[in-house]
Amino acid sequence: MNQPHIWWYITRASALIAWALMTFSVVWGILLSTRIMRRIDNPGWLRDLHSYLGGLTLIMVGLHMVTLMLDQWLKFSIGEVLVPFVTDFKALPVALGILAFYVLLAVQGSSLLIARLPRKFWKGVHYASYATLILVALHAGWTGTDVGSLWYKIVAITLIGGATAAVVIRVLTRSRTGRAPTAKAWTHKSGTIPAVAPAVAGAPLLPATRTMVVASTSMAADAVMAIRLVPLGGTTGGGAGTGALPVWYPGAHITLSLPNGLQRQYSLCGDPAERDHFDIAVLKTRHSEGGSEFIHANLTPGMTLEVSGPLNHFELEPASEYLFVAGGIGITPIKAMIESLPERRQWRLIYAGRSRTTMAFLGELEKRYPDRITVHASDEQDAELDIASLVVDMHAQVYCCGPESLMSSTAALVPPEQMHLERFVAVERTSDVAAQPIDVTCRKSKKEFVVGADQSILEAMEANGIPVLGSCRKGVCGTCEVRIVEGEPVHLDSVMPDDEKDSLRVMYPCVSRAVGKELVLDI
Numbered sequence: 204m205n206q207p208h209i210w211w212y213i214t215r216a217s218a219l220i221a222w223a224l225m226t227f228s229v230v231w232g233i234l235l236s237t238r239i240m241r242r243i244d245n246p247g248w249l250r251d252l253h254s255y256l257g258g259l260t261l262i263m264v265g266l267h268m269v270t271l272m273l274d275q276w277l278k279f280s281i282g283e284v285l286v287p288f289v290t291d292f293k294a295l296p297v298a299l300g301i302l303a304f305y306v307l308l309a310v311q312g313s314s315l316l317i318a319r320l321p322r323k324f325w326k327g328v329h330y331a332s333y334a335t336l337i338l339v340a341l342h343a344g345w346t347g348t349d350v351g352s353l354w355y356k357i358v359a360i361t362l363i364g365g366a367t368a369a370v371v372i373r374v375l376t377r378s379r380t381g382r383a384p385t386a387k388a389w390t391h392k393s394g395t396i397p398a399v400a401p402a403v404a405g406a407p408l409l410p411a412t413r414t415m416v417v418a419s420t421s422m423a424a425d426a427v428m429a430i431r432l433v434p435l436g437g438t439t440g441g442g443a444g445t446g447a448l449p450v451w452y453p454g455a456h457i458t459l460s461l462p463n464g465l466q467r468q469y470s471l472c473g474d475p476a477e478r479d480h481f482d483i484a485v486l487k488t489r490h491s492e493g494g495s496e497f498i499h500a501n502l503t504p505g506m507t508l509e510v511s512g513p514l515n516h517f518e519l520e521p522a523s524e525y526l527f528v529a530g531g532i533g534i535t536p537i538k539a540m541i542e543s544l545p546e547r548r549q550w551r552l553i554y555a556g557r558s559r560t561t562m563a564f565l566g567e568l569e570k571r572y573p574d575r576i577t578v579h580a581s582d583e584q585d586a587e588l589d590i591a592s593l594v595v596d597m598h599a600q601v602y603c604c605g606p607e608s609l610m611s612s613t614a615a616l617v618p619p620e621q622m623h624l625e626r627f628v629a630v631e632r633t634s635d636v637a638a639q640p641i642d643v644t645c646r647k648s649k650k651e652f653v654v655g656a657d658q659s660i661l662e663a664m665e666a667n668g669i670p671v672l673g674s675c676r677k678g679v680c681g682t683c684e685v686r687i688v689e690g691e692p693v694h695l696d697s698v699m700p701d702d703e704k705d706s707l708r709v710m711y712p713c714v715s716r717a718v719g720k721e722l723v724l725d726i
């Protein structure tokens with residue numbers, strides 16, 4: 204360490220390593236947020252790697268700054284290292300580097316405090332990572348003493364090129380899909396195409412439909428039938444994880460077309476990593492409209508069913524901590540979420556039901572996660588479930604599925620940015636806008652038509668040959684989702700929060716209307 208140039212070498216090396224690590228971290232983060240990496244089963248460790256790269260970057264930047272002060276030639280003071288424009292040596296480029304350091308500090312700090320910060324704020328700070336890429340590239344290109352050498356040029360071009368490519372991919376996937384992609388396989392009239400296809404197809408797309416066989420049925424609780432479906436003809440590729448079924452993510456549901464003509468949606472409740480079957484659980488409802496009753500009375504192993512999807516409007520977003528609240532059969536999407544989480548992710552489950560015998564998968568979950576589950580069986584308790592005491596001072600992302608009373612009471616206690624709900628039944632919604640005819644243009648189909656005041660937009664689309672798929676027709680399943688090009692919708696569905704739909708520019712034409720008289724749809 205007494206060598207006169209040792210600090211000089213270390214400061215150059217640490218700067219380059221920091222630049223490379225930061226670029227890898229940002230590229231990794233971008234890929235994680237695109238469909239490319241989301242196809243991987245369990246992204247928990249991948250997200251951790253993203254954080255570790257960011258942390259290592261900060262350590263390398265710190266080393267770079269310290270060794271700048273130790274170097275005998277530059278002799279930076281602490282002020283020159285920490286305060287922009289204090290140094291006489293290349294003041295502007297050095298200032299850009301210092302600025303990049305502070306932005307990086309903010310990004311890393313906000314990630315450490317992610318559980319305590321409003322999600323939108325954290326996201327806003329995190330997007331500043333893009334700014335650090337630009338600042339660091341300018342700083343490195345302007346102040347780097349190796350700038351003229353061939354190897355430095357190759358390194359710089361690789362890092363800047365890699366980062367630019369990742370940003371372009373991010374922008375393209377965002378603008379084409381309008382949202383972070385979900386696990387969907389899709390079918391056009393000509394057949395099934397892979398999940399990446401909708402972004403480029405530019406044509407109306409419907410969720411994939413396949414014929415599946417009931418492999419097994421069993422009772423998961425009183426009146427709850429667990430059903431395993433496998434593709435007709437089996438999977439290709441040799442077993443779990445390599446089967447022919449599409450990739451899906453927790454929160455996804457499939458639509459069963461029943462022989463009695465009804466279509467019903469059921470959440471997938473198995474392990475998303477197992478690709479050779481779909482697991483669902485069906486509650487026989489007391490006032491069945493024919494769906495659950497038919498399933499309980501008629502479904503037997505060997506029967507075939509048309510199954511479409513999966514679709515997902517209840518995606519599990521990355522978070523360091525989760526609280527799951529399930530009521531009765533609402534456990535199904537929650538179980539898949541739990542299955543998908545890495546061992547050390549923090550989560551708790553509040554599971555409520557009428558009695559233990561009616562609560563599907565309860566024994567299995569309690570056995571596997573004895574310390575993480577709070578059970579509230581009404582027949583064992585005198586008091587009502589006290590959600591308020593369970594969510595006090597809580598910073599976790601909350602995922603809730605179950606009866607409307609449970610969901611609305613939970614939602615009333617949790618800040619909206621932490622709350623995620625999935626509804627099985629439509630919430631009654633009314634519009635302030637009087638029902639009126641709407642001029643609808645379907646841009647890609649090049650068709651224009653008028654939707655009568657007493658007709659749904661979906662019905663009019665079907666009547667005009669627009670290839671849109673409707674299933675529940677109550678604004679619950681999300682199957683009929685279309686993107687809006689022009690016009691303002693009146694959302695009357697229960698699929699997701701209105702602000703999310705507005706940011707994605709989507710609507711559900713089976714129930715939703717328009718504020719004005721015109722609507723242009725991207726279909």
Ligand code: FES
Pocket residue numbers: 672673674675676677678679680681682683684696698711712713714
């Ligand atoms: S058909 Fe289910 S939301 Fe429109």
